[in-house]
Amino acid sequence: MVSMLEVYQNGPPNGHVIVQDIxxxxxxxxxxxxxxxxxxxxYYHHEFVPTMQVKGLHLVNTNPKMDEIMAVLxxxxxxxxxxxxxxxxxxxxxxxxxxxxxxxxxxxxxxxxSSVLHEKSKRELLKNGAFFxxxxxxxxxxxxxxxxxxxxxxxxxxxx
Numbered sequence: 001m002v003s004m005l006e007v008y009q010n011g012p013p014n015g016h017v018i019v020q021d022i023x024x025x026x027x028x029x030x031x032x033x034x035x036x037x038x039x040x041x042x043y044y045h046h047e048f049v050p051t052m053q054v055k056g057l058h059l060v061n062t063n064p065k066m067d068e069i070m071a072v073l074x075x076x077x078x079x080x081x082x083x084x085x086x087x088x089x090x091x092x093x094x095x096x097x098x099x100x101x102x103x104x105x106x107x108x109x110x111x112x113x114s115s116v117l118h119e120k121s122k123r124e125l126l127k128n129g130a131f132f133x134x135x136x137x138x139x140x141x142x143x144x145x146x147x148x149x150x151x152x153x154x155x156x157x158x159x160x
Contacts, residue, residue, distance in 0.1 A: 001125060001132065002121055002125065003016075004135070005124065005125065005128055005131065005132075008131060015053045015054065015055040016053070016054050016055060017054075017055050017056040017057075017058065017097075017098060018054060018056070018057045018058065019058045019060060019094065019098060019103075020057070020058070020059055020060065021060045021061050021107075022059050022060065022061060022062060022063075022066075023060075023061035023063075027063070027068070033069075041054075054084060055084070056084050056086065056097065057084050057085045057086070058086050058087075058088060058094055058097060058098065059085070059086070059087045059088065060088050060090075060091060060093075060094050060107070061088075061089070061090065061091075062087040062088065062089055066087050091103075091107050091108045092108075094107070095108065104117055
């Protein structure tokens with residue numbers, strides 16, 4: 001929703017850099033990750049929304065279990081993702097790729113703390129409720145959709 005509102009207000013960006021702090025996630029989460037969703041997300045953004053292309057995925061505060069995650073990504077046919085994926089043991093590794101001007105204070109950056117940015121984002125989403133109501137009215141007439149393509153169904157290699 002945040003990305004959708006951003007594009008609506010400011011036009012399409014020249015790509016996305018995603019930063020995820022994985023310190024709060026225990027290693028027991030690794031088997032529960034749905035890598036099919038990752039693959040679909042990156043495929044969609046790469047092929048169909050080139051102006052919002054993902055230019056990097058940075059995992060911060062990684063632990064030794066990161067090797068397991070990388071092995072699962074490779075085995076899940078996500079090799080095209082791997083060049084975009086960078087793991088950093090600390091914030092110092094991240095700032096080589098993402099300027100401090102783009103990071104919140106609690107990550108060594110110059111922006112406001114994450115909690116303040118989070119609250120501002122929530123207020124902005126609530127303030128623009130009419131936009132989301134309007135966008136929810138844009139629906140597809142499924143009767144006009146062509147029959148399912150077997151190749152497209154099997155494209156990702158595995159489905160739930």
